[in-house]
Amino acid sequence: MLIQDSISEIIQDYLINNLPEKTNINLQNKIEIPQNTNYGDISSTAPLALSKVLKKAPLILAEELQKLLAEKLQNLSEIEIIKPGFINFKLKPKAYREILEYFNKNENLITKLQSDKNNQKLLIEFVSANPTGDLHLGHGRGAVFGSSLANLLKTIGQNIITEFYINDAGEQINKLGLSAWNLYKPDQAFDGVDQYPAELIQPYLSDLEPNLNLEELTDIVKNRILNKQKEVLKNIKVEFDGWFSEKNELHQNNCLEKTFKLLESKNLTYQKDNALWLKSSELGDERDRVLIKSENKKPTYLAGDIAYHVHKFGRADNLLDIFGADHQGQELSLKVALKALGYDDTKFQILFIQFVSLLRNGTEVKMSKRNGSVITIEEVLDEVGADAFRFMLLLSNINNKLAFDIDLAKKADDQNPVFYVQYAHARACSILRNACQDLFKEQDLENIKPEILDLIMSESLSDREKQSTKDLILKLSFFNHEVHRAAESLNPSALAHYLIDIANKFHSFYGACKVINPDNKNLSLARLALIKTFKGIMQKGLEILIIHAPEKM
């Protein structure tokens, strides 16, 4: 077991023994690597955090824990209590060797979540762009975030399905059809209709049969656009378990009618001005909403969205939607309607992604979805590649608007974080390759004896060697913890930042410690074990974020 897990287990036991009822305090978050080296190698604020629930002064609590920890843990050289209630731990050199041993022995870098969440199915919907045009950078951010998050949650054992909702019914599709028709048969063009710009539609009109009717044409163009979207998503490594068509799966299965009937039976609808209304203001919405339009008797977007979510609840226990910030207006109406239909509102969550703008030559180009000057995923991807595209979009929290600096993403040097991280991985691979070429065989790195691993922190090393080794090993030992933290807060960008952090510690180690040294083969072996651990963790981290971990650069 890793040292921080042992500490947290002992404190947890203490908590159980001293507190009759169950508590939900997450001790993992109370044990960390302190910023300041004066506060030990690992430190904990557990006494401060637990003082209230245990109704005990933090300092007294700290002393009791100190005694307990000192009895049970052999790898601590010092347990210091600092007022008002910190416990700071210093590790014996042996502890670092034990972390390395742990990683050598354990294939599974990440533990599965122990929770009933694992038995529940979570359906994550993201991107869900209209099939009426190319995907833009904002869709790209949603796609990258959603795919990374889904992968992150799968990694800790959650049951996840991902879905793209195809909005292939409604006004926007009509508009698409008419726009296409006017270019397809200019002599029979419809006058006075709202149209998409010709340059956006034209690329999808090649090689058409001559005598299509409007419906056939609309269908063909829509499918071509959708296929293009799928292709672009695939190019940024985004795939979905399901593609849900509003037209074919929602409308043709009477899902809307069923939903209307259910709402009607709960006396939540009424007719007014020739339209069907939902009494959403009664349910907590700002005002009532239209479900069926008066003019053409077709359902509104909201009506379809409610029915779609009912459909999703039939297939999953929990729902997570990832939408662009411009969709926030629909949240309240949707939530109150679903609650009225009897669905638990704690099982349905929407995350909103703030906008992306493009920074080129230091000038910001804001995107606007409807004005024709959209910046597509494709044009950015062509310049920077999938890895940089994904990493740059992941770095910033989705609650912040993001300026995608295309010049930075194209740079192949230390300024570009994705290169920094990938370079660290490639560098580690290179050292392992070289080591196995001349000095060692692959098997030599398999079961390295404890007394050899001990050399990694031996007395004779310089302070800089010891410090950089400690920093790297400790940081690596928190990988599982960081993955779980990122998953819990639905925030894959925290993992991206962690990877930058370990890359930084690794480069530092590399600068301080010569690894391959024929004059000290045992120290070389110990350090190779560390590099192998680093490589495995970096590779796994990048894999979760769906970014390539190159062996060579």
Add this chain to the structure above:
RNA sequence: GCGCUUGUAGCUCAGUGGAUAGAGCAACCGCCUUCUAAGUGGUUGGCCGCAGGUUCGAGUCCUGCCAAGCGCGCCA
């Protein structure tokens, strides 16, 4: 006007109610006869938007204000 999100170093951003608020870039001074210099060591740089409040303790929680982005359709 109402709602959501944001405001932290010159820039881009981390920051889980705890200690002296961190990183990268930029600027400045160093490091290649050494395993990938696509790298690294160091220095400089902060009314954490403002004002109150809760707390033993607030960048973090609450209230008000200021500023920015987005939203407030029988569009989707």
